[in-house]
Amino acid sequence: MSANNITAHSAGGYNFYTLNSGGKSFVIGGVPEQYAGEYIKTATECDAVILLTSKPEFTGGMDALLDIKPDIEVYGSPAALRNIKEIVNRAVNERLIKDGMEDHGICFHVTPGLDWVDTVMAVCNGVLFSGQAFSSEAEGAKEYYNRYLAVNSGFVLSALDRLADEDISFIYPFRGEAQAPEAAFAAYRILAEAPERSSPRAVIIYSSKYGYTKALAERAAASLGAAYKTKVFDADICSAAEAADAINAAKVFAVGTRTINRNAPQSIWDIITRIDTVNKRGMPYFVFGSFGWAGDGIKLIDKTLAAMGLRRAAKPVEVLFKPTQEDLDKIDKEVKELMK
Ligand SMILES: Cc1cc2nc3c(=O)[nH]c(=O)nc-3n(C[C@H](O)[C@H](O)[C@H](O)COP(=O)(O)O)c2cc1C
Structure with missing residues (x-):
């Protein structure tokens, strides 16, 4: 899969993406430690890592990557940067993500609680990098939502509102296939609102x-x-x-x-x-x-x-x-x- 300047990679069912934008190369997303080999090979070629979360399930390659390339830039929310430094137990070349910030053609939205408190999403060229949101494992998108995100349904609704004005053509999640935005957003709104209604x-x-x-x-x-x-x-x-x-x-x-x-x-x-x-x-x-x-x-x-x-x-x-x-x-x- 490739959209303009974006290439999708996968290891052990975990998606990560490389993105060239504004003269800089980024890697977005990550993998658990046991699948880190492929990720590290790709990430070492990049100028910067964008952490959509610090959750170890998606940052298992960071420690080894920083061994090879200690100065690689690490983009994250304040919470993600704090957490990742405690996960890799060292300082990183940090770039703070603020809500609404644009950097090298990438627009960042702070969308906490999906499912960790430190989560953000990124939009570039009509592609939304959504992290765990809109992901699915073998059991399906609804089951993934119920397992990981239902607990934070209020945050899910906030994120949907936050993204409402974005021009999005595709959603690239951490797990599972790319999604069309209209159907995915509508399904998430129904899931997040359902418990309150019924x-x-x-x-x-x-x-x-x-x-x-x-x-x-x-x-x-x-x-x-x-x-x-x-x-x-x-x-x-x-x-x-x-x-x-x-x-x-x-x-x-x-x-x-x-x-x-x-x-x-x-x-x-x-x-x-x-x-x-x-x-x-x-x-x-x-x-x-x-x-x-x-x-x-x-x-x-x-x-x-x-x-x-x-x-x-x-x-x-x-x-x-x-x-x-x-x-x-x-x-x-x-x-x-x-x-x-
Ligand atoms: C095996 C057993 C152990 C009990 N232990 C306690 C106890 O530790 N403290 C207490 O205040 N009442 C104790 N009770 C008394 C019950 O809480 C009491 O009978 C109560 O009215 C039961 O309410 P219920 O009709 O909703 O079951 C015990 C009763 C039984 C049968």
Whole structure:
């Protein structure tokens, strides 16, 4: 594949590109260390490396390249330059990429979070060098998106907006075939917007052996359901991944947990540990449960969610064994706080 001044190379299924522009030769993209031979041979012929990210999966040839050509220019975002120096453990001949910057006919866009925080994209002669975005492995573009980028769907939408005014004829990604921009952009917009559109706005998960925590969960559902589309998951029956997906797409959530042997049950942890702490940072939550002696499970879940960066929007409701009417009223009161 070759477009004007651009040549595509591939090693082990990883694409990298050489580009001659404005009298300077660049290599864009990279490979894991085990495929570095071909990359290094090509890159040593170039004046500069453009790092679309510092992620080791795509910079596995940098260390050896710098051994051979220590003065080669290295273009990257501030984060990518910081990271790469810690990955190759040496100084590099750095060229800082700023958003909107043009250099030798290449226009740079800072598009963080795809999937590392340091990612940028480059456009030259109508070709978008997109990094992991618009990539695919054997399993397909949608699966690649879900595996690597879905966690940062907000960043994906920002990148699409950022690129909207660019005149792009082809997309050259890190993995898989070159893409036509219209179809690829439209597909990514649908993927990135989908979870928000189709999901309930409130989610309750609970674990209850004797039905006491379940009674609290049902009351919370009735209370939340008045204002939010609400989905309830019994943690001991449901798929943990499905419940976590629902939380990750919701606006607020509540956790009802019994306490067993000074802990919350494994089924609750299985869901909690799948919460998307990147995108759900600051998401309001509320914890409740029935307990017998100290209620450590409720406290542990409450503290853990706070430590994960979610927002405790309501006071935990801890109920000794069977809930009274007063306990159920407390649930109503705290759910109101959750919805504020
Ligand atoms: C095996 C077992 C261990 C328990 N360990 C604790 C504990 O460490 N701390 C506590 O406060 N309650 C403990 N409990 C009490 C339960 O949390 C309590 O019965 C609670 O009401 C159960 O709520 P549920 O009806 O929603 O299952 C334990 C109960 C069982 C059966």
